[in-house]
Amino acid sequence: MTTRRGFLGGAGAVGAATLLGAVPSTANAAEPAAADTASLQLQARNAMRAVNSGMRSNYAVLKSDLIKQLNPVIVVQNDAKGGRFTLVHNGTQVSENPVSEMFELAKSIAHVPLGVFSVIAPYLSDQVPNLPNAARIDPHDLDMVAFKSPTSLDWIAPLTKFSTTLTTARVQLSYANLPAALATSCGAIIDAANKFINDSIRLRSFDMKSFEDFSGSVYPHIRTNMTHAANAQIAGVLDVMKRWRTKVGEEAWKDLYTVVLSQWTTSELNQNSIIIKPCMNPAKVNTHLIDLATVEPPADPIFVALDNLARIVQDNIAAEMVFPVDQKVADALKGKEDLLSDEILKQIGGTATTASTASLATGAAAGGDACPFHQKTAQA
Structure with missing residues (x-):
């Protein structure tokens, strides 16, 4: 596209060259137009990006105001004490840890096998041994965890410290x-752990089997600790x-929002969510x-919770108003789905109701799977 400025500039150049007796170059005359086209495209695309920036700015202002x-x-x-609870109500905040110490104490000793594992894991052999649960162990995961030499003795010092x-x-x-049953189980777990540690140090060796013999032997005692921890948590949260x-x-309670912050590994069937529901x-x-x-x-968990809650609440209303003619897309905006997920699934051979590994494998068999990895493995 040639703008008025580009046309006048080009005409001026041609006129000057003619007056000076030179023959104008066709290539040179075309250059300003090409440059203008690229410039106009950049401007146009930046103008389009500005629309999204404006939307995000407006969205952020609404969210910031909604938080209040x-x-x-x-x-x-969620924390080691059973959870810190904060009530936000009528412009005030009050926080407390309502779960008794029995929760923390019971879980602390129940974590002993995990504490031992965390020291010895890097020094394991990266080969899955012949164990009853061998089929459940991913060899690649084991290879990633066992990243140090199994002949090294660097594990002795930290294990001795533990x-x-x-x-x-x-x-x-x-x-x-402690209650008698809890005291007994805690003592049994510690004694078994120290025996495993002392035997390993004496032999200057351990393996996955010797560790699983130890961890399997204390499992009934761990269950006892879990029972006491659960009892304490239920009582504290309900109170x-x-x-x-x-x-x-x-x-007001009928409209209560509750946001439970947890790490990914405990975000489904979270213990506090189960009790609160x-x-x-x-x-x-x-x-x-x-x-x-x-x-x-997070450094500021209350803000993180309220910031995310504000986004959820405003999206619930936005979904119905922005997509009044498509309830499926509205539900995506209101939920955890990305708005493009359904379209992407269609294009790679899946559907929203079959968004799983099995569905993608079926799509690959039908020739509709666009994933290069799936295509490569299918050809192999």
Whole structure:
């Protein structure tokens, strides 16, 4: 496209060349037009990008203002103490850890096998041994975890240090005033762990089988600890929910939002979410109880929870107003789906209802799978 400025510039150049007796170059005359075309394209595309920037700016302003309106909200930060609960209500915040110490103490000792594993794992052989659960172990995962030489003895020092920690806890266990069954299980777990550690150090060797013999032997005691931890958590969470329900009032409680922050590994069937769910309005709990997976505990968990909740709440309304003629797309905006997911699934041979490995494999067999990896493996 030649603009008025481009045309005048080109005409001026031709006129000047004619007056000076030179023959104008066709190639040179075309250059300004080509440059203008590229410039206009860039300007046009930047103008299109500015639309999205403007949308995001407006969206952020609405979200920021909406955060201040959210009410009532309970934010749950999963932690080693059973969870820190914060009630946001009428412009105020109150926080507490409602779960008794039995939760933390029971889980602390139940984690002993995991603590030992974390020291020895890098020094394991990267070959899956002949174990009853061998078929459940991914060889590549094992290869990634066992990244140090199995002949190294660098594990002895940290394992000895952990054993010292275990021994200190064992010596003082009787003074912790635990229920008898819990005290017995904690002692058994620590004793078995120290035996595994001492045997490994004495032999200067361990393997996956010797560790699984240890961890398998203490599993019944771990279950005992899990029972005590669960009892403590249920009692504590139900108590705080009951007290805060009275404080908020039945009418406001019907619209309660709850955001549970957790790491990805505990974001489904999260223990706090399970206990909280029956305490909320059954008609709204599926949309108002939100499990929010985080990579690591955020520096400002309350803001993270409210920021995400504001996005969810405004998207719930935006979905119905922006897509009033397509409920399926509206549901995608209101939920966890990306708006393009259905279209992408169609183009690579899947559907929204069969978005799984099995469906993609079926699509590959039918020749509709666009994934280069699937095509390559199918050809192989």
